[in-house]
Amino acid sequence: xDKIKISFIxxxxxxxxxxxxxxxxxxxxxxxxxCTSVKEGCSEGECxxxxxxxxxxxxxxxLMLAGQIEGDSILTLEGLSKDGELDKLQTSFxxxxxxxxxxxxxxxxxxxxxxxxxxxxxxxxxxxxxxSGNLCRCTGYTKIFKAVDMAAGx
Amino acid sequence: xxxxxxxxxxxxxxxxxxxxxxxGEAKFAADLKFDHMLYGGVxxxxxxxxxxxxxxxSKALALPGVACVLTSKDIPGGNRIGIILKDEPVLVDDxxxxxxxxxxxxxxxxxELVEEALELMEVEYDLLEPILSYEDAMREDxxxxxxxxxxxxxxxLESGDVDAAFAQCDVIVEGTxxxxxxxxxxxxxxxGVARIEDGVxxxxxxxxxxxxxxxxxxxxxxxxxxxxxxxxxxxxGGFGGKLDISVQxxxxxxxxxxxxxxxxxxxxKESTDVSAKRHPMTMKAKTGATKDGKIQAVxxxxxxxxxxxxxxxxxxxxxxxVHCMGPYEVPNVxxxxxxxxxxxxxxxxxxxxxxxxVSVCHEGQMNALAKALNMDPIDLRILNAQRPGTVLATGxxxxxxxxxxxxxxxxxxxxxxxxxxxxxxxxxxxxxxxYGVGNTGLPNPAAAFVEVLPDASVNLMVGCAxxxxxxxxxxxxxxxxxxxLSYDDIHVTSADTMVTPEGGxxxxxxxxxxxxxxxxxxxxxxxETLAQxxxxxxxxxxxxxxxxxxxxxxxxxxxxxxxxxxxxAEMKKWGKLAVGAGAYNPKTTYLDAKTMAGIPYExxxxxxxxxxxxxxxxxxxxxxQKLISAHDVGQAVDREMVEGQIEGGMVMAQGFAVFEKxxxxxxxxxxPIFSKYLIPTAMDxxxxxxxxxxxxGEAGPFGAKGVGEPALIPGIPAITNAVxxxxxQRFFELPLMPTEVMKKIRG
Numbered sequence: 092x093d094k095i096k097i098s099f100i101x102x103x104x105x106x107x108x109x110x111x112x113x114x115x116x117x118x119x120x121x122x123x124x125x126c127t128s129v130k131e132g133c134s135e136g137e138c139x140x141x142x143x144x145x146x147x148x149x150x151x152x153x154l155m156l157a158g159q160i161e162g163d164s165i166l167t168l169e170g171l172s173k174d175g176e177l178d179k180l181q182t183s184f185x186x187x188x189x190x191x192x193x194x195x196x197x198x199x200x201x202x203x204x205x206x207x208x209x210x211x212x213x214x215x216x217x218x219x220x221x222x223s224g225n226l227c228r229c230t231g232y233t234k235i236f237k238a239v240d241m242a243a244g245x
Numbered sequence: 246x247x248x249x250x251x252x253x254x255x256x257x258x259x260x261x262x263x264x265x266x267x268x269g270e271a272k273f274a275a276d277l278k279f280d281h282m283l284y285g286g287v288x289x290x291x292x293x294x295x296x297x298x299x300x301x302x303s304k305a306l307a308l309p310g311v312a313c314v315l316t317s318k319d320i321p322g323g324n325r326i327g328i329i330l331k332d333e334p335v336l337v338d339d340x341x342x343x344x345x346x347x348x349x350x351x352x353x354x355x356x357e358l359v360e361e362a363l364e365l366m367e368v369e370y371d372l373l374e375p376i377l378s379y380e381d382a383m384r385e386d387x388x389x390x391x392x393x394x395x396x397x398x399x400x401x402l403e404s405g406d407v408d409a410a411f412a413q414c415d416v417i418v419e420g421t422x423x424x425x426x427x428x429x430x431x432x433x434x435x436x437g438v439a440r441i442e443d444g445v446x447x448x449x450x451x452x453x454x455x456x457x458x459x460x461x462x463x464x465x466x467x468x469x470x471x472x473x474x475x476x477x478x479x480x481x482g483g484f485g486g487k488l489d490i491s492v493q494x495x496x497x498x499x500x501x502x503x504x505x506x507x508x509x510x511x512x513x514k515e516s517t518d519v520s521a522k523r524h525p526m527t528m529k530a531k532t533g534a535t536k537d538g539k540i541q542a543v544x545x546x547x548x549x550x551x552x553x554x555x556x557x558x559x560x561x562x563x564x565x566x567v568h569c570m571g572p573y574e575v576p577n578v579x580x581x582x583x584x585x586x587x588x589x590x591x592x593x594x595x596x597x598x599x600x601x602x603v604s605v606c607h608e609g610q611m612n613a614l615a616k617a618l619n620m621d622p623i624d625l626r627i628l629n630a631q632r633p634g635t636v637l638a639t640g641x642x643x644x645x646x647x648x649x650x651x652x653x654x655x656x657x658x659x660x661x662x663x664x665x666x667x668x669x670x671x672x673x674x675x676x677x678x679x680y681g682v683g684n685t686g687l688p689n690p691a692a693a694f695v696e697v698l699p700d701a702s703v704n705l706m707v708g709c710a711x712x713x714x715x716x717x718x719x720x721x722x723x724x725x726x727x728x729x730l731s732y733d734d735i736h737v738t739s740a741d742t743m744v745t746p747e748g749g750x751x752x753x754x755x756x757x758x759x760x761x762x763x764x765x766x767x768x769x770x771x772x773e774t775l776a777q778x779x780x781x782x783x784x785x786x787x788x789x790x791x792x793x794x795x796x797x798x799x800x801x802x803x804x805x806x807x808x809x810x811x812x813x814a815e816m817k818k819w820g821k822l823a824v825g826a827g828a829y830n831p832k833t834t835y836l837d838a839k840t841m842a843g844i845p846y847e848x849x850x851x852x853x854x855x856x857x858x859x860x861x862x863x864x865x866x867x868x869x870q871k872l873i874s875a876h877d878v879g880q881a882v883d884r885e886m887v888e889g890q891i892e893g894g895m896v897m898a899q900g901f902a903v904f905e906k907x908x909x910x911x912x913x914x915x916x917p918i919f920s921k922y923l924i925p926t927a928m929d930x931x932x933x934x935x936x937x938x939x940x941x942g943e944a945g946p947f948g949a950k951g952v953g954e955p956a957l958i959p960g961i962p963a964i965t966n967a968v969x970x971x972x973x974q975r976f977f978e979l980p981l982m983p984t985e986v987m988k989k990i991r992g
Contacts, residue, residue, distance in 0.1 A: 127276035128269025130481070132432045133513040137919035140432055168269035177267070185263045188885040191893065192713025193266030194273065194433040194481030222927040226919065228432055228482050229713055231892035232930045234885075 099160045101126070102170025112158035117141045119157045120167060128168035128197040132226070139225035142198030143167050149198075149205045149224070168197040171204065180204055180242040187238035191229035199225045203239045212243050248939050249880060252793050253726040254947055257885035261717045261737055262479070271479045274436035274451045279506035282438070283312055285492075285499045286359035286509065288349040288366045289519070290341040293377070293553075293588035293912030294388065295370035297337065302349060305362035310354040312503045314362070320498065322467030326490050328457065328593070330555040332391055335465050335494045340373070342390055343553035343588055344913045345519040352499040352507050375588045375912055379527075379548045382585035390553060390586040397551050397584045398559055400566045402841040404638040405577030410542035414533030418613040422530070422606040423978040426550075426907040427523035428917075429595055430924050433481020434516035439496035440506035445743075446497050447474040453483040453710050454750040455740040458493045465494040466501060473497070477740035480712040484897075485594030486520045487712070488752055489556050517917035521556045521593025522907055524549045524584070528569065528606040538618050540629045542577040543570040545606065549584040549592075549599070556593030558584055560753075563685045563836070565599030567845050570638060571607030572649050572679035573629040578638035588912045594752055596894075597954045600680055601901065601961055605979060608676045608962030612969060622675045622966075623657050631679065631851075640842045646942025646950070648877030649679065649851035655936045656853040656875040663934060664857050664871060671859045671870075672971025676963030681846030682951045683755040683831045690830035691760040692746035695724060695767040697775065697823035699816075701795065701809040703728065703735045705767075708748020709760040710740040714953055715886045716756045720764045722882050723946045727768035728775075729792025730809060746826070754951025757882060758848065759829055761946035766827030775816065775823050779807055782815050832944075848944050850955040851877040854895070854963035860971050862990050865983030867968055869899050869929075872960055875936035879950035884937060890956040891935035896925045898960025904980050 098107045101124055108123050120126040120143065129152060132140035136151040143152045144166040171178045180200055183189075190196050199222060206213055206221035213221065218239045227235065247255060265271040288302075302314040317324055317338040324338055325331040337348050351362045374388040381387055382395035389395055411417065437450035446466060452458055455475040463473045480487065492509040499507040511519075528547040534540045547565060551558035562584045570578055615622040630653065631637075633645045656675075664673060683689050694706040705724050711717040721735035728734075738744055748760055772792060779797045780787035783806075789799050798806035807815070816823060831847040857871040872895045881887045904923050908915040916922045942948055961979070968981055974989040 121276075126269075127272065130273070130433070131275070131510075132434065132481075133919050135513070135918060135920060138432055138513075172268060181267045184267050185259055188257065188260070188889050190260060190263050190266050190713075191715070191889060192431070192433070192480065192482040193262065193271055194431075194713075196266050197269050200267070219927045219930070224926075226432060226924060226926060228430055228484070228897070228924060229893045230889055231894070231896035231933065232925075232927045233892040233896075233933050234889055236927075236930075 095158065097157055097161050099162060100164040102166060110157050112156065114157040116152040116155040116157060116160055120152060126167045126169050130194055130197060132194065139198045139202065140195055142201050142225060144201050144205055147205060147208055149202045166201065168200060171200065183241035184238040187234045187241055189230060189234040189238040195225055195227040199227065199235060207243055212245060248941065249947060251726055251947060253722050253732055254880060254882050255884060258718060258722060258732045258883055260715050261721060262711060273433055273479045273481055274438060274449055275510045277438045277449055277508065279438065279440055282506040282508055283352040283354060283503060284356045284359045285350060285352045285496060285507045286363050287347045287495060288363050290344060290346040290348055292341060292370050292372060293344050293375040294373040295341045297348065298369040298371050300348060301367040304365040305351060308358065308362055308365060310358040311362045312352040313499065314349055314351045315498055315502055316349045319502065320465060323464045326461045326494060327555055328488060328557055329559045333554040343590060350495045350499055352503050377587055377589060377912060379550055379585050382587050390588060395586045397555060397586045398562050400562055400582045400841065402566050402578065402580040402638055407542050407544055407577045407579040410577035411533045414541050415536035416614065416617045417531060417533045418610055418617055419531045420609055420613060420977060422528045422609055424526050424602045424605055425979065426525045426592065426909065427595060427901060427905050428517050428907050428922055429484040429486035430922060431482030431484060431486055434511040434513055435487065435491035435520060436510040437492040437496050438506060438508045439500035441500055441504060445472050445474050446500060447476065448493050448496055449476045449478045450493050451480045451487060452477050453487045453712055453752060455710060455742050456708050456747045457750065458490065459742045461490050462493050462497045466497055474743045477710045480710065483712045484596045485752055488594050488750055489521050491520065514917045518914050521591050523595035524551060524561050524592040524599060526602040528603060530606050530610050532610045532614055534614060538620050538625050538628050540573055540575050543575045545569045545580045547582045550587050550589055551584050552587055552589040552591040554591045556591050557598065558592060560685060561599040565603045566841065567639060567681065567685060568600045568679060569603040569607060571611065572631050572677055572851055574631055574635050575638065590909060590914055596957050598753065600678065601958050604676065604678050604958050604962050605965060608966060612966040623653050626677055627653050639836065639845055641844045644942060646848055646879060646940055646944060648938045648940030651938045652851050652853040652875035652877050655938055656855045656873050659873045659934055659936060660855045670862055670971055672967045674856050674963045674966025674970050676854045676959040676961065676966060678852050678955060678958035680754060680850045680955045680958065682758045682848050682850060683753050683846055686833055686836040686843055686845040688830050689749050689755065689759065690747065690828055691749045691763045692826065692828040693760060693764040693767040694746055695771050695825045697728065697771055699813050701730065701734060701813050703730060705735055705764065706738045706745040707760050707764060708740055708745045709756045710748065710751040712751055715883065716751060716760065718886065719757050719761060719882045723761050723764050724768050726947060727765050728772060729797065730795055754850065754953045754955060757949050757951050758945045759831060761949055762829035763827040765946045766829060767825035770825030770827060771823040774821050775812060778816050778819060778821055779812050783807060848950055850950040850952060852955045852959045854959035856963035856967040858964060858967040858971055860968060860986060865986035865990065867903050867981055867986065869903065869931045869964055871932045873934040873936065874960060875938055876952055876955055877938045877940050878952045879942060879945050880939050880948035881937050882949050887937055887952055888935045890952045892933050894956025895933050895960045896930055897957050899929065899964060900925045901961045902964035902979055902981060904982065906980050
């Protein structure tokens with residue numbers, strides 16, 4: 092298979108990567124773009140650890156191929172803080188005690204970010220639904236809900 | 246009101262690992278990258294019991310980019326590993342004992358080549374009779390998994406005169422309870438990287454016990470312990486499933502053979518297939534009481550399947566036996582337990598070491614007893630509760646650090662506040678637990694090194710692996726409290742065997758208690774020099790000095806004081822260094838081989854959960870609505886983290902009670918992935934009300950006990966009992982799958 096050039100926006104910066112078209116986006120981001128915040132937990136789109144935002148929508152990057160993101164805007168956890176300043180969601184996750192082992196955290200924060208970008212003041216039910224694709228085995232989700240509530244100013 | 250006057254403990258601090266994790270900077274094992282790094286993989290058996298007739302890796306070796314293929318013949322040292330018994334081969338030599346046994350390992354230039362090489366390896370087996378159940382295992386003429394017998398362990402605990410006591414009882418309840426095999430399903434699959442640097446093999450691994458790993462790698466490689474360095478990297482959950490060796494020995498072998506760094510990352514399926522599982526257990530129990538509700542006797546016979554290898558099985562059986570009568574005063578006890586080897590998946594440690602399983606039994610019995618006596622379930626438990634002075638079945642007499650009754654009272658109070666009046670098909674259930682902190686009747690020490698630096702910042706080095714539960718945060722808080730500094734002054738380095746002393750396992754809810762005590766002892770030692778220097782300077786007896794809030798002052802006259810920076814300047818002037826090395830081993834005794842009498846644990850944690858559920862009688866689905874969980878933690882080190890443990894434990898309890906189960910057939914796991922083994926999602930979470938109870942007693946650091954496992958246990962029987970109470974039916978097997986619930990509903 093021949094390599095192709097793929098251009099996309101990664102964390103607000105344009106990038107061009109030469110890679111195989113069938114490379115999974117999770118691998119492209121981790122191996123070619125140094126974005127190791129993107130975690131892999133199941134490789135089948137079930138756990139949500141590899142969640143990134145593609146044009147503002149959360150997707151499991153283990154189920155997406157490199158060729159599919161041409162021209163898209165990708166956000167990973169590395170791009171969430173601006174000029175060293177943490178996003179409100181990041182500070183609220185820390186303050187609420189929502190981080191334990193941290194493996195689900197990047198995907199969880201990005202799913203929450205996508206929710207708040209569309210819906211700045213979600214209800215409890217909307218928060219649950221938005222995070223239902225991100226598995227966490229440590230926290231029991233409760234402090235994660237609290238963190239999203241805090242970030243939303245609810 | 247707080248029991249103790251403390252400056253740092255009992256509040257909420259920002260976890261030491263929080264910022265690294267929230268920015269994505271934290272490096273997990275799979276994130277590590279070294280120059281010239283190879284990738285590794287394992288060729289595994291697909292049958293449960295066999296000898297190898299032929300293994301051929303020539304095609305794999307011929308593949309360009311494959312660096313090496315190793316089998317048992319290539320192991321320079323010993324080929325048996327295991328936490329308690331060394332019964333598991335690093336690479337199969339004599340025979341295969343389970344699906345997933347490692348036959349060969351390969352290193353190659355890319356992950357794709359690893360997978361291609363594994364496809365090209367060929368094996369032929371001579372099949373042996375697979376042993377797949379307790380009954381199979383115990384048949385005299387059955388094939389033997391190890392040695393001469395499949396009986397892995399048999400335990401007997403006895404106190405009082407059980408038969409005479411039952412003869413006097415007014416009420417007797419009986420039940421046989423079954424729990425199934427469960428999977429930890431930590432979100433990060435096992436992973437690691439090994440490399441050789443300066444003649445030392447360094448293994449970076451996702452692990453719960455770097456020091457144990459070091460010993461296993463050293464023995465496998467035939468090296469002294471100080472030629473192996475194991476570094477626990479950020480670890481994505483463990484729950485007991487990362488206590489066994491996973492990739493560590495294989496990585497060391499491959500790095501040694503190739504002279505290059507090697508990385509291994511397990512797939513979800515591989516991780517679930519070969520990491521230890523929760524022991525499935527069957528418990529037959531008989532409980533007798535007087536008509537006013539005082540329990541007189543308990544008899545239990547339990548069986549468990551440890552699978553192909555012992556792993557933590559010996560700890561699980563002993564702990565299950567010691568705890569199976571529940572947190573109650575029972576004058577007459579007889580417990581017998583048999584664990585067997587089979588060719589099923591290996592079972593080992595999983596949050597609670599058998600205590601979650603036996604809690605289903607003792608709390609099922611308590612629910613039945615309350616009904617038989619027509620007593621309030623909380624009142625029945627308070628009447629029988631362990632309290633200071635209680636004599637346990639092992640003969641141990643409890644000291645003042647018993648807060649069980651308070652957990653019952655606090656949970657009951659909260660229930661009156663927040664639970665709804667039960668409608669039809671809604672029910673409320675109570676579940677309780679006790680949990681001995683640390684290993685059962687065995688030495689299990691931990692150590693800590695501390696140095697207070699010239700600017701009054703502190704380096705603390707502990708062997709204890711922080712796997713996200715927050716042990717480094719706990720150690721920092723304890724050090725700050727003891728030294729009289731602030732939490733932010735303390736930097737913690739953990740679980741790096743070249744830097745930190747032995748910490749033992751991050752398991753058995755032991756680290757707050759044991760590494761916490763070691764940390765405190767190290768700090769006291771450093772403080773001794775600090776106090777002497779301050780006493781000389783201030784001209785007061787050093788016994789009068791108080792270290793608190795970055796100040797040192799006289800208890801007689803707080804105006805006689807030094808700031809910490811002033812004290813450190815004085816230390817410098819006299820050439821004094823504030824260093825300490827602390828070690829702590831809990832005060833336990835070995836248990837008697839025949840009766841199990843002795844002191845299995847220095848301290849016990851207690852908990853009570855009250856659950857409210859609603860059952861959909863058209864589908865059999867159980868909706869867990871509210872969970873109130875009160876935990877005696879001795880002293881909360883960090884209230885937010887304790888709550889986090891309780892919330893996480895309660896949701897795991899929900900999975901245990903309602904839907905988690907490993908399905909296996911002929912030794913092969915049928916549901917190793919998240920789409921088939923369901924764990925609770927954000928949609929499932931009930932309202933959770935964590936309650937922290939503190940109690941007297943100073944055995945732990947500032948009185949602290951452990952909470953990691955206690956946080957899970959009482960939720961399981963509370964949910965089960967709530968379903969029983971909702972439907973007026975008894976349930977004897979978990980999980981409460983909708984199909985099973987429907988069977989009961991339809992009669």
